[in-house]
Amino acid sequence: MSLGDPFRGVSVHHLCNGFLEAVQRAGLTRDAKVYEVEKDVIRAQGADQICPRDERKGTAYVDAIDGEDEAGRAVFMLSYTWGYTVGDIADCLMIFCKANGLDPKRTYIWICCLCVNQHRVVEAREKGEKI
Secondary structure (H helix, E strand, O other), X not given: OOOOOOOEEEEHHHHHHHHHHHHHHOOOOOOOXXXXXXXXXXXXXXXXXXXXXXXXXXXXXXXXXOOOOOEEEOOEXXXXXXXXXXXXXXXXXXXXXXXXOOOOOOOEEEOHHHHOOHHHHHHHHHOOOOO
């Protein structure tokens, strides 16, 4: 699955490992809410990379990770709020995989905070555009 593909999603394996590790490196815990990790984890991951969608600096989180165990074509979309804790999101998705006999390394989730380029969202907000 190529970088920039609109259906590119993050694996459950990555959410439960690489993503939560990045949260801890940022000085936060798995009890942090999505809106609390957006700047220092989500945007930080792709801050210095060129976006494959618009060829500008700053890319979506999902386009800043690589490897089949980390990202691929999403087969599920997660509906959630930014007030959920990142640990609860990861735990629930792992439970979902186990309950349905799915391989977490091959179960890719489209989740807006990670699959939409948050750098562009911030830019739009700063211009007064509605998101």
